[in-house]
Amino acid sequence: MHKISTSVIKKDHAAKMGGSAYYVGDYPSKGVLHSSFIRSPHAHARIRKVHYPALPPGYFSVDYRDITGENSVHVVLDDLPVFAQEEVFYIGDAIGMIVGPDAETTAELAAACEVSYEELPAILDINDAETAFFDYHYGRGDTERAFSEADHVFEEDFETGYQEQAYLEPQGMIAQVENDVLTVRGSLQCPYYVHRATAKATGLPTERIRIVQEVTGGGFGGKEAYPSLLAAQLGVAALKAKGQAVRCIFGRREDMEFTSKRHPSRCHYRVAVKEGRVTAMEIDVRFNSGAFTTLSPVVLQRGIIASPGVYNVENLQVRGRALRTHTVPNGAYRGFGAPQTFFAVELMMDHIAASLGQDPLEFKRANLAKQGDATSTSGRYHFPVPLPEMIERVLAASDYANKRAAYAAPQDSLYRKGIGLSLWFHGAGFTGAGERDLIKAVVALEKNAAGQVEILTANTDMGQGVKTTFSKIVAHELGIPYEDIIIHNPDTSRVPDSGPTAASRSLMVVGELLRRAAIRLKEEWCEGQPQRIEEHYTHPDYLVPFNLETFSGDAYPTFAWGVGVVELGFDTLTGANEVLGSWSCFDIGTLADEAIAVGQMEGGVLQGLGYSSMEQMAIDGRGRIRNNSYSDYLIPTSVDVPQLEVQMHVCEYPGGPYGAKGAGELPLVGIPAAFIAAAEQALGVRGINHIPLTAEETLDYLSGSQHGKDKESVR
């Protein structure tokens, strides 16, 4: 184990365990203005008239007419308005806000607003969608020929549902104009995303906007883009509030119903096999974008790049669409498009193997990509593909082969078992040339006269531990105590733009910049003198340039790898399942901190298990999300996974600090396929091609009424 991997006490440990950590909701709520949203109850409607009730002194309304900049939230394409103007496009679309000194009163006044609507046809299901916000195509080789020469051709459809990030702390912000500067404090992942969105909506020059991240109680992607909308709305309100602070802390129901979730998906796979090898894949991926584009293009890009899985597929045609529906805009959630396509491709490979009478693992092994092979986008696997060694470790830990054989025998007892395995990667960092062309990360180190060193980056700690790992890196290079490293929550008036906290990039990209900055600071160290060192991103020179038009080149500088086994038991009387065990092996390169890394892996696996089983979110016939509370949207408790084992395989990445690479998203990505593979074995069926798998459907599978056919279910 590398020296850096030895765990330390996390920088935020004492504050969080002692209860002194200060979240945005902890700011005094007296003496500030509260806000309540006026939201559309219709999935799609024209706004005829908005009639505000008489507002008591000290209360005011905010809507599109108050926007001093553009009525557009900067994300990627900027089509999401700050406030609806003529039309609403999903239930919850914000028409305006009521702001004032008492929270109950603002809520009552918002509820008393009379908005007259002309209802318009709403598209709720991607099968009915007419508009593809994005329609990407890419491929390589000659699929037509490969299919014509194939021994076998297989075709299947797959479906995945919503997943809610379920962070502990809901979305929340406070905005206030102080000394001519608009300050927005909040629970957020990406301070500079919020900064740019606030500038665009308010029209203020960037130097008059300050974004401060407060202690953030979980994000998982849910606080990557949504805070840009909330900050734009609150920023506009704060300008109207003339110096008073305006506060908005979501309740759980508002948060679950109206903020972004994982894109529901439908995938169609057609696969050619010749002499036991996959020779071609034709893949059609459809994501439910929701009402606006927000992060959908980048989520879709990652999803389709991952769609052929970890296999070397010489002939490939991929189409990916993000379709418009009149539902809440979907966004980032750990894995970012990849869990959907890995679910499809891994089950597809299982089913092909079964049809050929082969063991799924043997079939997968025979088709694995290896170092030097082309990636789906005709880049290269520049570094070793460690899956074969990782598979061996997981097989040993889980006793997979014996269990798989035992459960394959006919099961006729009231309790049935199954075990499944899946293989996956996660492209580390931003897709394509985003780091070089868009982000251009900058970090700084500031040393004070006492020799303490402060880390200045825009990256946020939302529980994943970057404050700790960044500090360890800098302390290690400087040879000074970890305790002498200072790191605060980012404040855009102090930190350079080191890019968003997303895409499993923080440690690999920003951590490496900090390592280099620390090396320079050490070389230039002047005892007793304040010093500042800046470091700028440089693009790895070995990369095949990525072209987003043609989806060609290296989409990622390297990959993190995962192997997962899930063992399930089913009660045949009730259809209920339980996870009997979960064994995984992950390669995230060198561990920047062992306890943090293992904790991240365990948490991600558990989210993957929840996504597969109990995390069911559906919309009703009017487009309303019905599960907007934790009584109705269940996530796993600690009791739900009695045995969850992760192993770490270290395959060093030369571009990351001490060989570290992207970690955060990896563990979730491939778990659903292993889960359903286990379910299929236990229930003795093939073709459970969707998640989540409910107890209700399980009973149907057991009684044979769903055998082998696709089910219309979640959107």
Place this chain on the structure above:
Amino acid sequence: MVNSMVQTPKGKEGDTLAPKTLEAALASLAQEGAIPYAGGTDLMVAEDERRPFLFLHNIAELQGFSEDDEYYRLGAGLTYTRIMNDKRMPALLVEAASQIAAPAIRNAGTIGGNIANASPKADSALVLVATDSLVRLVSAAGERVIPIGQFLVGRQKTTRRPDELLVEILMPKRWLADYRFTKVGGRKALAISRVSFAGLFAAESGVIQHLALAFGAVEDTIVRRPQIDGLLIGKSVEEARALSEEWLAAWDAAITPLRGRVSARYRKQVCLNLAAAFLKSRLESTD
């Protein structure tokens, strides 16, 4: 120990609405028309802070446990944690209590509150219905003991008068030896029952002495039909086998599930699966 953990969001010790004796509680109930507040685990989420609450956690008379030849007598204020940790408690009740919610809620929630809230999904109430338990209701004017089936009459509806308190539960000891309890939730903890089942069985010399099934979370009240189970009581194993289809068909006809988080069809199927499997296993073990 457990009592000291009970949260008191309104009223504090010595307050007229947090009385220390049953007598004082009944007196204030007669006058104030307050809502009895035991563990508060249902009332806290109801978000209605304007109602006057009568806090019961200081009343020692509600915390008792005793048994005689015929009954276990449980104070209505016993928390699930107390029930789980007391070795004298009937195993069936302990099993149900241990699957309710999570430790923090079990430390506060009480068996009396679970019944008086009158949810058809209440897991301990299901056990009390299956065992034909009685409840003792006391008011300043007097007291009455009635079968729980006459107490729970609808969703959130009981026959408790506003001046009465549910004070004690009397659980018959006679048929508790052989039981099954099954809770179907969406996960293993902190789960509201989607279907719940309790069954009791007794046989002697190959003849069925007792059979009692109860189903929770399927209708507005917990379902118990002694006349259906009565079809098999007094019958030999052979006779019961011959009658088992008729018995199951009667249950099929008797249960009219509501749809909710799961479909009515699923609820019905699980009820029948659990009933059939329970009977089958008991007849096999009686052979």
